[in-house]
Every structure is written in C-alpha cells, then in structure tokens.
Amino acid sequence: MRRVAATLAAATVALGAGLLVNPTPAAAHGATMFPGSRQYLCWEDGMQDDGQISPTNPACAAAVQQSGTTPLYNWFGNLNSQNNGGTVGSIPDGTICSGGNQGPxxxxxxxxxxxxxxxxxxxxxxxxEFTHNNWAHHPGNFDVYVTQQGWDQSELRWADLELIHTEWDPPQQGDTGGLGYYYWDVTLPADRSGYHMIFVHWVRSDSPEDFFSCSDVVLS
Incomplete structure (x- = not known):
C-alpha cells in the first residue's frame, strides 16, 4: 500500500506538470487505473519530472511515435461521443481499445x-477492486469484459470478449480532475490462464458518450 501511495503521489505531481505543458486538456473523463489500461500505464511510464512525456516501454514509445504525446496528456480522453453504448456493429473489430477511432x-x-x-x-x-479514473463525474455503467481462453491474439474482436461484470454508478474516491477514481469489485473467471485482455466500457446514462480502456493482464 505504501508503494501504491508513493506512486500516486508522484503521479499527481507529474500530472500537474503535464497540464502546464499541455494546458488545454479535453473535457474528457476517465480510464481504467487498475488493472492499468494502456493509455494510463503509458502516461505513467512516460511522464518526466519536467512535464514532458517520453515512454521507455517499447509499445508505448511506438504509440507516441505514431500519434504523438497529445493522447497521453489526455489519457482520460479515449472516447466516442456518439457511441451510445454500442458494441458489435458500432465499434469495428480491431479498434475496440480505441473506441472505433472516433474520439478527439x-x-x-x-x-x-x-x-x-x-x-x-x-x-x-x-x-x-477495479479502479477507473473520474476525471469528470458521469452517471452510467461500467461493463467489464475478459477475453476467452484460446483467443486469437492477432486482433481483439467482440467474439473474443466475455462480459463478466456490469457495475452501475459505483462509489468514488478522491476529487475529479486528477487521480480520483471510481471503484468496485470484480471476480475474474477461474478458467483462464496466460495472457488476456480486460476491456472496460464506460457507458454514460446521461449522454451517448462512451469511454474505452484495454488492460493487458497475465492470469495465473
């Protein structure tokens, strides 16, 4: 717990520095913090003391090379403003983690x-206990998916995902506009092992806007 507290404290300082470098973040709203989503862990990996973002993780560095650091300064802004809870037929296979590439x-x-x-x-x-950043508070539900055992790891498809939990309007810890978070308990399937993807789909009930988080996990 001390290690987690120290990490969050350091991240809070870095977040403040990052917003000074990029002073106009989106009116965006959150991402999964535990188990860490790609956008959150890449931001955490890349944030420097001077507020610059320079990831050392190879996948994070490749993402920055392709789309720049702006998405990571806005790691809480992986969204589709018109998705209205859509899954199959709304978000194409292969683009699930980025919400169909329809965000800002x-x-x-x-x-x-x-x-x-x-x-x-x-x-x-x-x-x-899953935690999901509450950069801005919205009512709605969090759908938690896990990939099937033996899934095809060449592309994330809806057919690969099993919905294992839905949480409506969970409690919050900490303030909005920073590293505060929603939290709720999820029991993982017992019949999974090895590398899997956990996908969290936050669906607002007061807007058609949705948010997307993919977390890479190893299940023992």
Missing part, C-alpha cells in the same frame, strides 16, 4: 496487438 485524439495505436504493452499480473478466480 488519435488513440488508434492503442488498439495495436503486440506483446510488449505494460502488463498486470493477476490470479484467475480471484476478486479484485
């Missing part, structure tokens, strides 16, 4: 399937 920033490289994204080690069958 280019998160398209965060849908790339490669084996060097930051990963979180979890235990199958265990219950974890």
């Amino acid at each position: 920033y280019d998160f398209s490289p965060y849908s790339d399937m490669r084996d060097d994204w930051p990963r979180t080690n979890l235990n199958a069958g265990q219950t974890y």
Whole structure:
C-alpha cells in the first residue's frame, strides 16, 4: 500500500506538470487505473519530472511515435461521443481499445496487438477492486469484459470478449480532475490462464458518450 501511495503521489505531481505543458486538456473523463489500461500505464511510464512525456516501454514509445504525446496528456480522453453504448456493429473489430477511432485524439495505436504493452499480473478466480479514473463525474455503467481462453491474439474482436461484470454508478474516491477514481469489485473467471485482455466500457446514462480502456493482464 505504501508503494501504491508513493506512486500516486508522484503521479499527481507529474500530472500537474503535464497540464502546464499541455494546458488545454479535453473535457474528457476517465480510464481504467487498475488493472492499468494502456493509455494510463503509458502516461505513467512516460511522464518526466519536467512535464514532458517520453515512454521507455517499447509499445508505448511506438504509440507516441505514431500519434504523438497529445493522447497521453489526455489519457482520460479515449472516447466516442456518439457511441451510445454500442458494441458489435458500432465499434469495428480491431479498434475496440480505441473506441472505433472516433474520439478527439488519435488513440488508434492503442488498439495495436503486440506483446510488449505494460502488463498486470493477476490470479484467475480471484476478486479484485477495479479502479477507473473520474476525471469528470458521469452517471452510467461500467461493463467489464475478459477475453476467452484460446483467443486469437492477432486482433481483439467482440467474439473474443466475455462480459463478466456490469457495475452501475459505483462509489468514488478522491476529487475529479486528477487521480480520483471510481471503484468496485470484480471476480475474474477461474478458467483462464496466460495472457488476456480486460476491456472496460464506460457507458454514460446521461449522454451517448462512451469511454474505452484495454488492460493487458497475465492470469495465473
């Protein structure tokens, strides 16, 4: 817990520095913090003391090379403002992690399937407290998906994903506009092992705007 607190404290300082460098972030709204989503962990990996973003993780660095640092300064802004909860038929396979590439920033490289994204080690069958940033507060639900055992890792498809949990209007910890978060418990399937993707789809109930987070995990 001390390590987590220290990390969050350092990230808070870095976040403030980042907003000085990029002073006009989107009116955007959150991403999964645990298990860490690609956009959140790449921001955390890349943020420097002077507010610049320079990731060392190879996948994060490649994403920055393709779409720049603006998406990471706005790591909470991976959204589709007109998706209205759509899944199959609304968000094409292969673009699920970036919400169909319809947001204000280019998160398209965060849908790339490669084996060097930051990963979180979890235990199958265990219950974890998921946390999702509340940069801005909105009512709605969080749908949590996990890939099927034996899924085709060349592309993330809706057919690969199993909906395992839906949480409506969870409680919050901390202030909006920073590193505050929603939190709720999720029990992972016991019949999974190895590399998997956890996809969290935040669906607003007061707007057609949706938010997207993919987290790379290893299940033991």
